[in-house]
Amino acid sequence: MAFDRVHDARIRAAAFEWLTDQVLRHGDVLPRSLLVQGFxxxxxxxxxxxxxxxxxxxxxxxxxxxxxxPEGPYNDAFGPDKLxxxxxxxxxxxxxxNRGLREAMANRLPLAYFHGIAPxxxxxxWPVFIVGDHPDPFSPSFSVAVDDKGHLGVVAEDRNERGAVGEEGDTARRQYITSTVRVRLHQRAFRERVLEAYRRxxxxxxxxxEELLDAAHIIPDASPEGEPVVQNGLALCNLHHAAFDKFFIGVRPDYVIEIRPxxxxxxxxxxxxxxxxxxNGTSILVPERLSLRPDQALxxxxxERYREAAREY
Ligand SMILES: [Zn+2]
Structure with missing residues (x-):
């Protein structure tokens, strides 16, 4: 196949520019209709x-x-190689x-990756690169690395000059960037699911x-029980999120709010x-679906932590 690299690179660059623009306008969660429409x-x-x-x-x-x-909270699309x-x-x-992705890998072409976080x-x-091919008969897959935008223009030409050391540097940088993207995807997915459950x-x-709403954790995500699931979340406005985190406000397991004396x-x-x-004394709003309501053990x-904090005042 006579592959026109210049034509290809122009269209990819235009696509990435368009995406940059859309994210500036709409935030980093984009509706599918917009992506179907394109540019x-x-x-x-x-x-x-x-x-x-x-x-x-x-x-x-x-x-x-x-x-x-879109997938469930634990159905992770990332492999042990952090990609x-x-x-x-x-x-x-x-x-x-599949052949197309393999050729994109051989030509080191940058692609865009869209991760469904809600319907x-x-x-x-972007850019993401196909960096490995795993034709395992049970779950054949490609590994995909996210790179930073600064490496968009240089990927095609400098392969030979940089040699093995450059490739190792690429791998470490891409693993790092890919794992930061993974964290961001999880945070956004948590926010999306919590806001949806609480009808925004x-x-x-x-x-x-919605611009003033957060997905707050009942048990902070630094703790082992602080899982990014709706049952450990509350949709709160900025003021109430801060007041909840600073223990101005406590929520009893029966969903009644207490204000610190x-x-x-x-x-x-x-x-x-x-x-x-x-x-004080009012009940919090909870999701209609029982299975999504705040976990009473959490x-x-x-x-208890709120009560401990309240004793200090
Ligand atoms: Zn509020």
């Missing part, structure tokens, strides 16, 4: 995703993106899509503005009166 390169519309996970727009000879569907594992399409190594919502990472409202005050006694302006003191543990 115009001259007269040709270039979508970034298609019905299959491995996607090649008509204008290119080799794939431009890989996509994973993303991307499953073959089907099991035939010679399927056109119809994706986090994008603060569990304490019902505020609905010294704070209750304070006389201050309307924010304290309405937004903090006014919550709440109880957290409430």
């Amino acid at each position: 115009y390169f001259g007269d040709s519309r270039v979508p970034l995703v298609g019905p299959q996970g491995i996607f090649k727009p008509r204008i290119l000879e080799l794939p431009l993106s890989i996509t994973t569907a 993303l594992r991307y499953r073959y399409r089907g099991t035939d190594p010679d399927h056109r899509d 119809g919502r994706y986090m994008a990472a 409202q603060c569990a304490f005050c019902r505020l609905r503005h 010294d704070i209750l006694r304070e006389g201050d302006g309307p924010t304290l009166r309405h937004a903090i003191q006014g919550l 709440l109880s543990k957290r409430y």
